[in-house]
Amino acid sequence: MNREGAEVTTVAGAESSDIVRNLTRWTRLLRYDTLRMISNADSGHPGGCMSMAEILTCLYFEVMRVDPRRPDWADRDRFILSKGHGAPILYAALARKGFFPVEELKSLRKIGSFLHGHPDISAPGVDMTTGCLGQGLSAGVGMALAGRHDRRDYRVFVVIGCGEMNEGQLWEGAASASHFHLDQITVVLDYNKLQFDGAVDEVCAPGDVRGRWQSLGWNVLEIDGHDIPQILGSLRQANECRGKPTIIIAHTIKGKGVDFMENAFLWHSLMDNGLLTKYVERMQHELNSDPDRFYAQCLW
Ligand SMILES: Cc1ncc(C[n+]2csc(CCOP(=O)(O)OP(=O)(O)O)c2C)c(N)n1
Numbered sequence: 001m002n003r004e005g006a007e008v009t010t011v012a013g014a015e016s017s018d019i020v021r022n023l024t025r026w027t028r029l030l031r032y033d034t035l036r037m038i039s040n041a042d043s044g045h046p047g048g049c050m051s052m053a054e055i056l057t058c059l060y061f062e063v064m065r066v067d068p069r070r071p072d073w074a075d076r077d078r079f080i081l082s083k084g085h086g087a088p089i090l091y092a093a094l095a096r097k098g099f100f101p102v103e104e105l106k107s108l109r110k111i112g113s114f115l116h117g118h119p120d121i122s123a124p125g126v127d128m129t130t131g132c133l134g135q136g137l138s139a140g141v142g143m144a145l146a147g148r149h150d151r152r153d154y155r156v157f158v159v160i161g162c163g164e165m166n167e168g169q170l171w172e173g174a175a176s177a178s179h180f181h182l183d184q185i186t187v188v189l190d191y192n193k194l195q196f197d198g199a200v201d202e203v204c205a206p207g208d209v210r211g212r213w214q215s216l217g218w219n220v221l222e223i224d225g226h227d228i229p230q231i232l233g234s235l236r237q238a239n240e241c242r243g244k245p246t247i248i249i250a251h252t253i254k255g256k257g258v259d260f261m262e263n264a265f266l267w268h269s270l271m272d273n274g275l276l277t278k279y280v281e282r283m284q285h286e287l288n289s290d291p292d293r294f295y296a297q298c299l300w
């Protein structure tokens, strides 16, 4: 049973293939929304959005307890996109979940829009303003301590990037989450091995990533971050872990799903909008001609 009294679905088994198929569809749509938004805004960070598409889909469409009609609901699970430059795919997930109309996605980075280049709490469903790397986990620790104080059972999910591990404040948050036994915190590391201007190992090597978190007392899980059953399984394991926070080291590919973007660090930011716009048009055409009418009804 889950916290709302409903039967918990298991990762393996007949019914789970429906769940996986459904989540795969949402992931594809979020990728489309994100690329379209960035192409429309002529600005943004596509590579790091593509690498966490499956992770965000699983969180918003299967795991997190949220209610789009009540974005300020006190018992909602909290989500912090600590790698705030990945905002477009968070906005796509929030819009598709129903926090605001999908039409709003057109306003990314436009004057007057609440869809800023980096997440801001003025957007419905955004729990924390981010963009300055390294701060999200500290904010998550505060939220988890507040939940404990108020005797609420919400969970706190934080997505961090691998270049973000260069930020000292991240490790202050990691140490305090463990010190206070905040088992309601789950961090997902989008470990795509690239950051802004090259490979993380060349810019400033993070060292033994698993060992660093373990040494601070964290429960450490390691998965393929594009494998939906593995993501679901690890998130459920994290929810069941008691006495310590969990980090899921999700091995991913920057730019995943877009041939010219995969593992190309220059696509951290928008490299060539002509190329991206053509790709989005092709993607739109493919989704439109998909036998699954689901996509045709969702395009914008
Ligand atoms: C404190 C701070 N320093 C520098 C930046 C500029 N910056 C934006 S994204 C980025 C690279 C982040 O790499 P990573 O965490 O691996 O993100 P991903 O590969 O998932 O996009 C940098 C250095 C920033 N946003 N905040």
Ligand SMILES: [Mg+2]
Residues within 6 Å of the ligand: 161, 162, 163, 190, 191, 192, 193, 194, 195
């Ligand atoms: Mg990275």
